Amino acid sequence: MTMLSVAEARTKARTRLSSSMASWAAEATSDVRVEIALKPPTEKQVLSDQAAAADWAGSWRAVEGKAGDASRLEIDWEDRTWARVGRQRVPIRLRLLTPDEVAGFVGGDAARDWRKLRDRAQLVRERFRAESNDTASIGDEDADDTEDGNSLAAAIRSQSKRILSLSDAAFVTVIDVVDWLCTRPLGSLRPRQLPIRGVDSKWFETHRSLVTALLGGIGHADAVTVLDAEPRLRLRILDSALIDTHLDDITAPISQLSRLPLSPRVVFVFENLESVLAMPEWHGAVAVHGSGYAVDGVARLQWIGDARIIYWGDLDSHGFAILNRLRSHLPEVESVLMDEATLVAHQDLWVPEPKPSTGTFAHLTGTEARALERLHAEGGVRLEQERIPWETALNRLRTAAEVETSGHLGEGTGRGVGTEHRLGEGLDDDR
Template structure:
């Protein structure tokens, strides 16, 4: 029911939703307990026992007792019949979801786009209380009628809706608005993501600031002239870096490295990248190299991986795909990581004195 119920609520099946094979007694079993066999067959004729389900019967030709008509299949023709059979929380959740799908269709009319939205967001649609569900529909309807292009979330003039509320419900609101209007999004203006930068040389400080976070477009206007730029995946590593002549360190968290090409001063100096020794660390390195030249990795080699075998953990959702920007040695390490069972060596687990030694060696070129 849980597996197919979402599809049934959106598009009820034309054929029976569920067929359950019964196991009528054999002739031998009937001869051993004739009263029990008769009672079992008779129960399937009782509407109170069968409920709204259909029982299909077949004749059996038994050598000693002749022809007997026995129940062989229990058929639930409607999804609601399956829900009744399942009972409990499964049934109540399915009925609630089906009712809410009907409410959504009642507002906007049926469409493939709305059906897909309901399937994709079934968990949220079912999980809200009634007031929250109706509020989401009301806001989606308002946004469909009043395009909010250029507005910040704080400026949406709907009573009871603030930026936090929009943040929690934005996925469903966007899907509903796109399904009903064809617009690709809500048009709301988000805040620019901030990039963390530390100047490890006081001569490079920006207005006396050595550590700052700012939008990339603002950082792009800086007249920095570093001799080397470190890009680290881990913020603690960024903060632990000591004073370093001519050096700047950036927090390249996750896939934020995609925006680094917008910093023109990065194109004029060597870049040293250090990420976790796992599939995502190499995927980020690959993306960084696709945007910038002169990127060297550090502590992402097979020796480092094997020397710290006791510190490995398993990566829960490894990245897949071909990473064309990796060197042959880096591809070999990634292959070893996958062969060992998608392991991960987080950069924080590597001893700090070893890390600094390797960073100094690489930065000297």
């Protein structure tokens, strides 16, 4: 029979509750319309198994009879007159008109999650409504219709899973932190200095996205700056003549590194830290750890613009995504060891790439794009840069840097690079 059982209807309602509770809680929705067709039997089906049909109808009468004020629901019944069965009253539709009705019918963990999320969202709105109103400069009666009200709802909706996952004590602490940050001048305070019990740098690492979203939702995105330690880069100075210091391995905020009186001829940017640390002394050169997708910070180094920039990353989709990202800031970046020939020459060192990047990379050269296509064609493989023998890598790096050196010193005719690099002119067909 096709009749929808109570358990099956609960499964449908649970699916709707799970997919919609974030929006319902964020927007304080009181009216919904969840209708579930109960698929009553035909006369033929009733005749084939009258006991099953009677039990099915009885199960829905029981549900309707148990529904109290806290879990109201509506069941539409319809009289059906059949020649061989006679007149029968059958349930045809279940109707749930509020989120609480949906949760009351579903029951279990899903219902508890809904009530917790509903109550916590309401607490957030009540706690920060005044802040949203002050920002918008309007009266309380219009608060939920303002852009700030919508922003707060969006923040609750996007962070619903985090809000739901917190213990009661942790949730209260998050609210206290947001309240403290949006109502006090912060100056140069670091997270460790905030006078909130139990809150320190590690706490912010765990709860940063939720605090940030709520502050933005109430119009105090600027307060988030207290959570931001300035990104750091690791830099190795490969030529001691470049700067008057005994330090050759420096990790510091980007703004401080940017102020160093450096004028390198070549800047090597490597995705892998071990490659940076293994670099030998190198005339006129520095090596920077790009730190994966944090490579954007390299472009903020003031002294990098006049240098030749050579990037070497993993031969996988993410390595090309990072290269593409860096080149969007610094168009003249060249790549080394990121070509099809290098890939094929080290086939025995390939491993599967667990989660390949699926983006579109507009800033790759033709050589790089072909290597990326080969990666996909081989079933999504990767060649990690650390697996390439160091002498092989060092020779390629030397070759790439030597091609440029003469032109950079004014002894050559201009920039020229190997086939795996981006050229200033003469290789448009390889773009």
